[in-house]
Amino acid sequence: MSVEELERTKAPERQAFGATAWLRWVWRTLTSMRTALILLFLLALGSVPGSLVPQRGVDPDKVARLYEQNPGLAEWYDRFQLFEVFTSAWFAAVYLLLFTSLIGCIIPRTATYLRELRRKPPAAPKNVSRLPHAASFEGELEVAEAAARLRKLRFRVVTGDGWVSAEKGFLRETGNLFFHIALLGILLAIGAGSLFGYRGNVLVVEGDGFANTVAAYDRFIPGSQVSAESLEPFSFQLADFKVAYQVTGDKRGQALDYTARLKVNDSPQSSARDYDLKVNEPLEIDGTQTYLIGNGYAPVFKVTDGKGQVAYEGPVPCLIEDKTTMTSGCVVKVPDAQPAQLGFLLQFMPTSVPLTDGGHASAFPGELNPEVQILGAFSGDLGMRSGRPQSVYELAEPELLKKLKPLVMGSATAKPLAVGQSVDLPDGAGKIEFTGVKEWITLQMAYDPGRLPALVAAATAVVAIALSLMIRRRRVFVRIGEGRVDVGGLTRAEGSAAGFAEEFADIVKVLSAGVKDER
Structure with missing residues (x-):
């Protein structure tokens, strides 16, 4: 036998690393404790933007303001799904990988634990x-x-x-095993909430009501297994909304308390009951929780068109521009005005005070001296009948509208309108009158069937990790x-x-x- 033949007989045959071997390696890596900890850390790290960046499902007004103030940054946020972190594709990928990893960890641990229990x-x-x-x-x-x-x-x-x-001391292994099972239970509870739960946002003005139907929501995010019939048939009316402010000291103007007085009907057959809705004290009806998440002002206007007809009358929710003084920007659209549609850009000041340069500004967030500054009046096609969606907080393509000149009350130094005052528009286009002030609130309705199971699983995880560390x-x-x-x-x-x-x-x-x- 030659030297080459002898070396070939001694050298072990190399086995090809095929698809089965690769799958086994991937599974062992995915189900290792190190991988589970890394995925758990990534899940916690991925939740951070959900707290720092405004979420569309929680506070769409802040998302809209961010697009106005910094559109470039908002586009990048949207590109990486940071406005919808918990429903994003990347968060779901980490979630599912962690779910699989925990199952792969729990199964062999359970088998080992049962063998240890039987062993003398x-x-x-x-x-x-x-x-x-x-x-x-x-x-x-x-x-x-x-x-x-x-x-x-x-x-x-x-x-x-x-x-x-x-x-x-077997409770140590029991705690370790139940900790992993509790983590899996938390993920299952979150998954159940995503499938069978729903969230929605709605803006309600004082005096208006809300019925828990899909059409009544400004924004509705249902789970994949939620239908219109799944919603609880409750309703309520916003009778009054009050905000208590600090009136003296260094913290003057700071909000102290918010109270929304509701008339609630738990079902279509039930009688109305009074309920005071406050921050962190949600209204709960058959598992559906209603949270108070925002507020603002809705000045009331009456617009008479060029033919002497009342073309619009009612409150206009305004977008807050300065939180400390509640100075707000308002847009009034009057598509039914004749002979031409009318649009107005306004600024609402809850406590208007004159400035040294002749202008006016709000000095306090409370409604002490409400006035409205008319920044612009326009006529023409508002584009509301074109079928294209547009924001209620801005005029679509105002540069294409005709600006009414001379612009009555239109400069920053012009005297603003107080409650009960009106302004005649030029060229016989009509009249706008500031008739009163109401307030609006934004609410979030949330139904999450996994909320209680998640709480139980989290409490189990705390007890289990304490057992595994102390025993x-x-x-x-x-x-x-x-x-x-x-x-x-x-x-x-x-x-x-x-x-x-x-x-x-x-x-x-x-x-x-x-x-x-x-x-």
């Missing part, structure tokens, strides 16, 4: 004095008596000829000879030997109690 403690070593914790005392002690005393200390006990073996697995061995009892002990968790020393001393005291030295 090992026999006592012949020389227990070599164990990390050891003690001995003189006297006669029966094997059955030693076993009974250890059982009273909640040890699992096995006896033999002249020896006793005891073990406890140690330990063993105690007793060797009984003629007139001598040797006791040894050890723990199966690193770093817990010091804490076991006191417990081991107490165990020795229990075993030696009442034992007589008959030498």
Whole structure:
């Protein structure tokens, strides 16, 4: 046999790393504890933008303001789905990978745990004095008596000829296993909420009502298994809304309390009941929670067109421009005006005060001296009948509209309108009158069937992790000879030997109690 043939016979055949081997490697990597921890960290890290960046499902007004103030940044946020973090594709990918990883971790852990429960403690070593914790005392002690005393200390006990073996601390593994199961339960609860729950936002002006139907929402985000019939048939009317402000001191103008007084009908057949809705005190009806998340002003206007007909009359919700003073921008659209449609750009000031340059500004967020500044009046086609969607907070393509000149009350230094005052528009286009002030609130309705299961799972996870950290697995061995009892002990968790020393001393005291030295 040649040297080449001899080397070929000695060299092991290399097996190809095929598809099966790759799948096994991917599965082992995905279900490892390290991967699960990394995915859990990524899930927590991915939740951070959901708290820092305004979410469309929670506060669409802030999203709209961000588009106005910084459209470039808003586009990048939207590109990475940061306005909808918890429904984004990347968050769902991390969520599903973590779900799979936890299942892969739990199944083998459960099998190992069940085997450990059935396994009996090992026999006592012949020389227990070599164990990390050891003690001995003189006297006669029966094997059955030693076993009974250890059982009273909640040890699992096995006896033999002249020896006793005891073990406890399985709650450590129980806590570890239930912690992983609880994490899986949290993910399942979140998934159930996404499938069978829904969220919606609506703006309600004082005096108006809301019925829990899909058409009544300004924004509705249903789960994939939610239909129009799934919504609870409740309704309410906003009777009044009040905000208490700090009126003196350094924090003057800071909001202290919000109260929305509702007339609630829990069902179409039930009678109305009063309910005071406050921040962090939601209205709950059959699992659907209604949260108060925002507020603002809705000045009331009456617009008469060029033919003397009242073309518009009612409140106009305004977009807040300055939160500290509640200065708000308003847009009034009058598509029914004749002979031409009318549009107005306005600024509402709840507490208007004159400035040294002749202008006006709001000095306080409360409604003390409400006035409206007319910034622009336009006529022409508002584009509201074109079928294209447009924001209620802006005029679509105002540069294509005809600006009414001379612009009455249109400069920043012009005297604004107080309640009850009106302005005639030029060229006989009509008249606009400021007739009063109402307030609006934004509400979020949320139905989440996984909310309670998630709470139970989270509480279970806390208790389970406490058990796995506080309880140690330990063993105690007793060797009984003629007139001598040797006791040894050890723990199966690193770093817990010091804490076991006191417990081991107490165990020795229990075993030696009442034992007589008959030498």
